Amino acid sequence: MEAAAIRAVRRSSVVDGVIDEIKRLLRSREMAAGARLPGERDLARRLGVSRPSVREALQTLGRMGVLDTRHGSGSQIAASGSNVLRTPLEFLLALDRPSIADLHETRELLEVHLAGRAARHRTAADLQAMAGPLAELKAGMARRAGFIDPDARFHRALAAAAHHRLLERIMTCLHDQIVLLMDSVKPDVYDHRASYLIHEKIYRAIERRQPGRARRRMTEHHDMMTDELRKARLIR
Secondary structure (H helix, E strand, O other): OOOOOOOOOOOOOHHHHHHHHHHHHHHOOOOOOOOEOOOHHHHHHHHOOOHHHHHHHHHHHHHHOOEEEEOOOEEEEOOOOOOOOHHHHHHHHHHHOOOHHHHHHHHHHHHHHHHHHHHHHOOHHHHHHHHHHHHHHHHHHHHOOOOHHHHHHHHHHHHHHOOOHHHHHHHHHHHHHHHHHHHOOOHHHOOHHHHHHHHHHHHHHHHOOOHHHHHHHHHHHHHHHHHHHHHOOOOO
16 A cells, blocks of 8 residues: 555644644545554644644544553554544533433443344344354353443444444443443343343344344343333433
8 A cells, every 4th residue: 555645734733733634534435444643753743733733633633542551563554444533422421411311221222223233234243143142142141241342242242233333332332331230220120031032132133134123122222221220220
């Protein structure tokens, strides 16, 4: 791949200008995911800015998840955008403090659609990724423990099986909040058997490539979660 045609920065905020130029290179595909950036000195010369400005911009992009920077080996564009939304979304949730009801509704809107897509687009590997956590849920049903981690992994595997990268990224960013939501349901109102059985029904619908049934089963799952959140007096 030819070296990217990096342009000199002409912005009142030099750091913002450097970030905008990296963004332009990605949008124009002159620079791809995983590409290594020139060294700080070379990058500063080509951008027409100081090395401290370049360093600050690269540090900002690193915190955003756009760059992977390792001491002694320079910076490169992240291999994927999987972590780009995480930090901004975490701050959004910390500042806006959405209610449990709002978070639950957001999850339902996304997952019902994802379940239908997964039934259409899943691969054998996707089914295998879902089957492992499902087996753990079945084992946890008997001992009434150890449900949260395999439950969360099942839903992450389902999101990946939908093969809709943007929605998968959003679900990944919501993951920690979803785990907290699941953990907030008191053990005395959590029906482990019913939870396992609805996950199995979702899995079977996806396995049999039945989008309508997968969406209905996922809706049933969220209806059950709504009831349990109400029993725990976390929503009205």
